[in-house]
Every structure is written in C-alpha cells, then in structure tokens.
Amino acid sequence: MASRSTNLLSRANRIRQVLQSNLEAIALRLKICHISMLGMLLKGDHEETHFNVKIVSAKFDGQGLVRRHRMVYDLLADELKNGLHAISIVAKTPQESGLA
Template identity: 40%
Template sequence: MSGVSENIEGKLREALAPVHLEVVNESHMHNVPKGSQTHFKVVIVSDRFEGLSSVRRHQLVYGALKDELSRKPAQGGIHALAITSRTPSEWAESPEANTSPLCMGGNGK
C-alpha cells in the first residue's frame, strides 16, 4: 500500500483502534485513469462500534477521514468509500465484507 491507502489505514488505526482493518483500492473497477487511488473499500472491526447504529459507525469513519474526503481526487482525496463496519462479535459471526456497488460510469476498460 502507498499514498492514499496508507493515509486511510493510519488515520483509521489511530482514531478507531481496529482489531481488523482492510483498505482496498477499488479504483481499477471504475472509470478512472490507470493507477488511480480514488475509490476505496474499508472493512473495519472495532470495539468502538459497540452499541452504535450503522450510520453512527460510518460517521466515525468519515470523521477520521475528513481531510481525504474534502480534497479533490487529483489532490489525494477520496471520490468513493464503501464501508463495512462491525464489532468484534459481529465479525466473528459473519466475517465477510459487504459487496461494493457497481460503478455507474463504466469499468474503465
């Protein structure tokens, strides 16, 4: 991992102390230039999510990544973010990430 992926991972580790974290660059699945780092999937498992709704969990992730989400992709920003957020017990019951939505603008190939 490098660049934007690395920033995402570092900020989420610092803010949410996850017991499991995956940051997947899915830009290649979208209509963007080759080598882009603009579309990501995050799978995050944290005790911090205990008792929180999905919306609140996602707000915590968005808060940790507010700089990347506010920047334009050409400036190291994130255009799209798919999030799977679970507690450790939820992850133990179902250790699978949600499927990212298909790109509406083509597949970039």
C-alpha cells in the same frame, strides 16, 4: 490539512493509518477499487479515489450502522476534500465479526 510527511504516503496508507489509530481496529482491510484516470491524464499521478473498507473495532459497540459510517467519514474528511471520491464501508464490532 495533512502534514508534509503524510503527503508522501499513498492515500491508502494515510487512510489505513488514520482508521487504525483513531478506531483502534482489531481488523482492517482496505482495497483500492479505482484509480483516477483523469488524475493520470491531467496531473500524471495515480491518485487512488475509490476504496472498500472492512473494519472491526470495539469503538463501534453500541453504535448503529449510520453512526459507525459517520465515524469513518469524519475521520476521512480531509481525504474526501482532497480527491477521495467514494468509500464503501463495512464496520463491525468484534462480537459481530466473531473476533471477540
């Protein structure tokens, strides 16, 4: 479960923080694609539910596409249990991205 201080951060900021710190990303782009209208109507909040993520990390070296995605999903397990509905992932190594 997220600590009280992380609950104060937006979902986008929490996702960015988790991915950056655990995957040591050299490039990370996070785009909010959808905000839950149901959350707005029922709870009055603007819950971010759908994201596109582009991440470059040396930790993806030697990992296939499915494993890379699994790494990201595992890191975001708490968010997925608590309102994150969908995430599109582009996960590359520094060499694949041209940043090496």
